[in-house]
Amino acid sequence: MQLNKSVYRDYKRYPERILQFGEGNFLRAFVDWIVDKMNKKLDFNTGVFVVGPRKNDKVYELNEQDGLYTLLMKGIDKGKLVDKKVVINSITHGINTYRDYDEYLKSAENPDIRFIISNTTEAGIVYDENDRLEDRPQSSFPGKVTSFLYHRYKFFNGDMDKGLLFLPCELIDKNGQKLKEIILKLSKDWDLEDGFTHWIDEANIFYNTLVDRIVPGYPKESADMIQKELGYEDEFLVEGEYFHLWVIEGPKGIRDEFPADEIGLNVLFVDDLTPYRTRKVRILNGAHTTMVPVAYLYGLDTVKDSVDDKVVGEFIRSTIFDEIVPAMNYPKEESEGFAFDVLDRFRNPFIKHYLMSISLNSMSKFETRVLPSILDYIEGKDKLPEKLLFSLAALIKFYKGERNGEKINLSDNPEYLELFSRLWSEYDGSDKYLEYIAETVLHLEALWKMNLNEVEGLKDLVTKYLISIERKGIQKALKEIL
Numbered sequence: 001m002q003l004n005k006s007v008y009r010d011y012k013r014y015p016e017r018i019l020q021f022g023e024g025n026f027l028r029a030f031v032d033w034i035v036d037k038m039n040k041k042l043d044f045n046t047g048v049f050v051v052g053p054r055k056n057d058k059v060y061e062l063n064e065q066d067g068l069y070t071l072l073m074k075g076i077d078k079g080k081l082v083d084k085k086v087v088i089n090s091i092t093h094g095i096n097t098y099r100d101y102d103e104y105l106k107s108a109e110n111p112d113i114r115f116i117i118s119n120t121t122e123a124g125i126v127y128d129e130n131d132r133l134e135d136r137p138q139s140s141f142p143g144k145v146t147s148f149l150y151h152r153y154k155f156f157n158g159d160m161d162k163g164l165l166f167l168p169c170e171l172i173d174k175n176g177q178k179l180k181e182i183i184l185k186l187s188k189d190w191d192l193e194d195g196f197t198h199w200i201d202e203a204n205i206f207y208n209t210l211v212d213r214i215v216p217g218y219p220k221e222s223a224d225m226i227q228k229e230l231g232y233e234d235e236f237l238v239e240g241e242y243f244h245l246w247v248i249e250g251p252k253g254i255r256d257e258f259p260a261d262e263i264g265l266n267v268l269f270v271d272d273l274t275p276y277r278t279r280k281v282r283i284l285n286g287a288h289t290t291m292v293p294v295a296y297l298y299g300l301d302t303v304k305d306s307v308d309d310k311v312v313g314e315f316i317r318s319t320i321f322d323e324i325v326p327a328m329n330y331p332k333e334e335s336e337g338f339a340f341d342v343l344d345r346f347r348n349p350f351i352k353h354y355l356m357s358i359s360l361n362s363m364s365k366f367e368t369r370v371l372p373s374i375l376d377y378i379e380g381k382d383k384l385p386e387k388l389l390f391s392l393a394a395l396i397k398f399y400k401g402e403r404n405g406e407k408i409n410l411s412d413n414p415e416y417l418e419l420f421s422r423l424w425s426e427y428d429g430s431d432k433y434l435e436y437i438a439e440t441v442l443h444l445e446a447l448w449k450m451n452l453n454e455v456e457g458l459k460d461l462v463t464k465y466l467i468s469i470e471r472k473g474i475q476k477a478l479k480e481i482l
Contacts, residue, residue, distance in 0.1 A: 051095060108151040306346075306355070359411070419441075435459075
């Protein structure tokens with residue numbers, strides 16, 4: 001018996017007031033859970049209309065469950081074990097922009113839509129000069145949004161009351177501001193009228209946000225047992241830790257329209273989220289991204305296994321406390337306290353957070369989450385952070401696409417995947433060629449926003465570690481740097 005509205009007798013369809021780009025695990029375990037709680041406790045009366053921005057997604061399978069799914073929250077709250085299972089009833093239905101572009105544009109005519117929420121990963125909020133208004137759909141996420149907004153602008157004749165509130169969840173600095181900048185740039189590229197630009201500026205508000213909740217996703221190893229216990233099949237089971245935080249920066253009016261804090265949710269409305277973002281992105285997300293290639297090549301599969309492992313665990317702790325925290329211009333005691341809490345969250349015995357689920361778009365994640373720590377460490381200490389650069393070398397090896405003879409299912413920008421495929425397919429076994437691979441990757445200015453080969457000593461050390469990993473294996477190479 002599949003979960004749907006006939007199984008969930010408390011099902012309710014709410015007016016669609018949120019347009020959400022993405023149906024992935026994080027949005028369902030975080031944003032849609034928050035909306036569900038607000039609907040049930042505040043009479044928020046808001047449904048989520050999901051738009052799949054990629055060619056391959058599962059929005060139509062989710063429609064078969066009437067947008068319903070089960071969230072499993074496990075962890076420790078104030079010293080007490082939390083193990084909750086709740087059916088989330090906030091998503092109304094979903095479409096895919098590649099299959100239903102006309103319906104996508106039609107949704108812009110809905111007068112009830114008030115919020116646009118997204119999580120297209122760090123690789124999502126990017127400018128694509130090849131996007132055109134007549135594309136069906138545009139390639140980039142900002143291109144799709146610009147098309148949507150222009151259709152809404154024209155349909156409502158520029159009505160200033162039909163503007164929207166944007167709450168992007170992508171983990172990049174000033175995510176709302178950057179999304180707005182790209183939309184305005186595309187508007188200019190497409191030669192759209194000045195009235196539209198004015199409407200974007202004055203009728204819409206783009207908030208910068210920071211989100212924090214570890215979401216391992218589908219509990220594949222225990223799914224059968226869980227579904228048997230629940231009494232129904234649910235292809236969209238999603239597992240997440242109990243801890244959650246959403247920091248929203250911008251005009252305070254959002255608090256009146258999205259009053260999540262009134263029911264005790266950890267949603268903060270602030271004037272400046274910079275300290276929250278720096279601490280979270282560098283320590284929690286930076287540690288995640290740093291550990292993935294090292295721990296996975298080492299032979300581990302989950303975050304908990306990695307932290308618990310004697311060697312890899314030492315690498316993770318040393319990287320955080322010896323290189324990431326010292327690179328931050330924040331009080332040491334406060335940063336280290338947050339770091340200890342992060343390690344406790346990594347050790348959560350109730351959830352399995354697979355390294356491969358974190359590995360999506362690792363190249364852009366490394367640039368956003370780890371590179372700032374590398375550069376700030378060099379500037380502050382006048383020396384290279386050895387463990388962070390070892391992780392970078394391991395990342396290059398990770399993109400070779402194999403672990404102990406088994407294929408790694410890499411998922412990233414096709415441009416990067418093609419580059420690594422070419423580089424490694426032409427590998428002749430020499431140290432000189434490994435240096436060439438390292439130099440080529442470090443030269444990706446479009447990714448790094450600079451040529452990392454120009455940082456004194458960086459290429460030599462990354463090359464040294466890459467040769468060590470390739471020649472000796474990750475186990476021996478890792479033990480040597482520790």
